[in-house]
Amino acid sequence: MQELPDFAKTLLEMMRPFAETAMQWLASPAAWSQFALLAAAFVLAVILTRRLRPGIAKLLTPPQGNEGIIAQARLFALGLLPLLMPLVAYGLTAIGEEFTRSLFGSGAVIAFGKRVFLFIAVRALARDTLTDPFLRLLGRYVLIPVAALYTIGALDPIMLRLSETMIELGNIRFSVLSLIRGLIAGSLLFWLGGWSNRQSAEYIKKQEVLRPATRQLAVKAAEILIFGAAFLLLMSIMGIDLTAIAVLGGALGVGIGLGLQQIAANFVSGVILLIEGQTTVGDYVELDGGETGTIVKMTARACVLETFDGKWIVVPNDHFITTRVVNYSDQGSANRYDACFSVSYDTDINRVPAIIEAAVAALPFVLTKPDAPDCELRGFGDSGIDFAVEYWVSGIDDGKNKYQSKVLFAIWNALKDAGIEIPYPHRVVEIKGAVPSL
Template identity: 30%
Template sequence: MQETDAQTDQTPPPANEADAAPQQAEPVTSDIPGEAAVTPPGQTPPAQGDSGLSEILAVDGLRQRGLELWAWTQENILTLNMLIQLGLLLIAFVPAIIFGPKLKRLIEKHVRHRVPAGILRRACDALATVATLIALWITLGIFMSFVGAMDASNGLLSAAQSLLAAAIFIRLVTLIIRSPFWSKVAFYVAWPIAALDAFGILGDVVAQLEAASLTLAPAEGDNAAVTISMLDIVRAGIIFAIFFWIASFASSLISRQLENVEELNPSFRALLEKILNFALPIIALVIALQMIGFNLASLAVFSGAVGLGIGLGLQKVIGNFLAGFTLLADKSIKPGDTIEVDGVFGWITEMKSRYVAIRTRDGHNILMPNSIFIDEGVVNWSHSDRAVRIHAPFGVTYDQRDLRLVQKLATEAAAEVPRVLETPKPVCNLMEFGDSSVNFDLRFWINDPPNGISNVKSEVMMGIWERLHENGIEIPFPQRDLHIKSSAVTLPTLTEAKVEASE
């Protein structure tokens, strides 16, 4: 039993020396708040804060990325080829500064006076303005050819030329079109394309846009599926914007030519302008879709639902649009007519697809929807003839016995006003025997209602007032005679009334 116990108490020897190495003691952490951890003897205490900060900021990863960036810079930027391109880029400014002003003078002296006024003249002025930039762009192209002929990379020159082309394009659009909207469109289209091309990722972006597609109609039988990619949408938008501007320019050009055709009446001219403004943008959209290879027959799949939604949402807009065509077709109103509608008096300055512009005597431009003219009606003072008859009512006292003299004085007062027509002559009629006066109505004609109705009426009535007073004829004001008849009933005095009220 003693031998057995002795064998049991014996510890087996270590298998090797590594197993026999003493184990490191773990640092003892104090449970007392604020007391630092105790480091066992023979060990170096860890650096305070280095481990946690390194883990949070990923210092090793940042250091590795910095080394990779520096290696890429040395390989692609700090090279002889890049230095040569940078030198050529700086040298390109010298011929641009020399030949740019000469190109500008050449355009202004030999080209500008030979083109007609309008958009072509503005194009010449715009080219003259950016002549130096154009010379710089041409110089960069020549230097790129030289560098490419030496089988060397010309990435820097290509990026500079792309950015310069975008700047020239935006400047030309701004100077030629002179539209803030189209200037912004050119800015947001040209700069992203130029930036992507400068960094050499334009091809990758185009490939990604081509891969992102939307299925409009699934494949059925022999008909293939109808799909459209994001690249097709971008291309269609750019092409539509270009053709829409061309259509707008053509519409305005045709409208100016129509204004010079005296055989066309204003109503028919406005109708043609409406048709052009409606048809040309649609043609531009169809051309844009055809140029990207879009099959218009596939629109029949969902055109019914889209048309129904548009019809319900734009019911009033479509109603005003159709009302405008109706007004122009039946020639009820036309530009230049003097009208009165919904309490507004003025003359028509222009007729658009959605509204009619009316200029009042106060100088205000009121835009009336076309549907108001159809639903509520309109008073056209110059529909068939610009001559308008105006009424000027007045009255004299019953003391005046010679009423024909009153008529004569009134017609003479109207005839003295320059705007009153001699034919038909002014007429003064006796209308009624009123409560306080004998009432007359002076009627006269004018042929320039756009110049005002109230002002000419005021001049005529001022003349009537002066002539009547010169001849001692009074214009009465309403009078009432009150007759009080006495009765047998005795009215109480004020004192008696107060006594009765107190009782």
């Protein structure tokens, strides 16, 4: 015994009371009767579970295609069925404990058995019921060990030892138990905050009566409220004085605000954009700086534009407030484009507008409202007479050669069918003096 390390000695000292209790139970007839009651409770729980489980599963299973709140609650309850047997055994054991205490005046063995059934229920919850990866991790490494310590009666002494072990960081002093409790509570609160944020975002985005910008603003407001409440609740759980946090936050806010003015300006600009709704996700915009693209994401700091070639451009929100912004779309509004071409000087130009307008109007994507295709004479060039046809389409010319290419093909084919020549540059070379002999 003297040769063992200190850790082993401490562990043996902690295990000695459990060993003594086990020996007393093995030598006690009353303890053996309680073991018999535990076995009977287990067998009866197994029989009841086999008979009750099919009916409960049938009752809880929602109708096919039902996805409402009641259906979700029934599916959640259905996932708890693995806990049925240990919980039934726990209830039967609790009844047996009352009986043995009233009859024999003691029930330590059956009370231990009741804790064992509770541990089995906790293990089934962590292994079979929890599906979220974070909750499964928390159940495996936190919930099951705590339940095991509670089962053998070692939870209270360990918690007392952890509460007496203090950690000092300067003037701050807290116990190891407070730190562990804060870590677990913080993890649960922010996981719950993330889950609540996802659920609220999905619900808000389904409200099509609201404008897209209003829905986006509501999602951001819900996110701030949820995580703000989680942070305040965590501070309260850890016993941190919120008054001190407020004073410290005010002092830091002044210093940080001076260095983060641009970020604050972008945040306020983002809120203004969401409230006004003049620019929202899905719009095709062009900024004064030359950035063009479709808005695919709006964050608290910036908007993300996706260009025709798949690149993403991050544009600070204040650019949409302080500079000129051209918005080409409003969720599928009509837009006008033009296609330029030239014809030979030998052409009867009076025939050209009718030929081109008819050819472009025959394209399926060209609109007749607000205006039908309009062919205009633009000027007299060096090699030919310049024309342009204006046409309207529903949406944006999504990159080079989507609408424009098909329109130019139609113009080429129409001119060729009409026998109209499309000119190419001609140059006259004048040679002064005698022509050199070959």
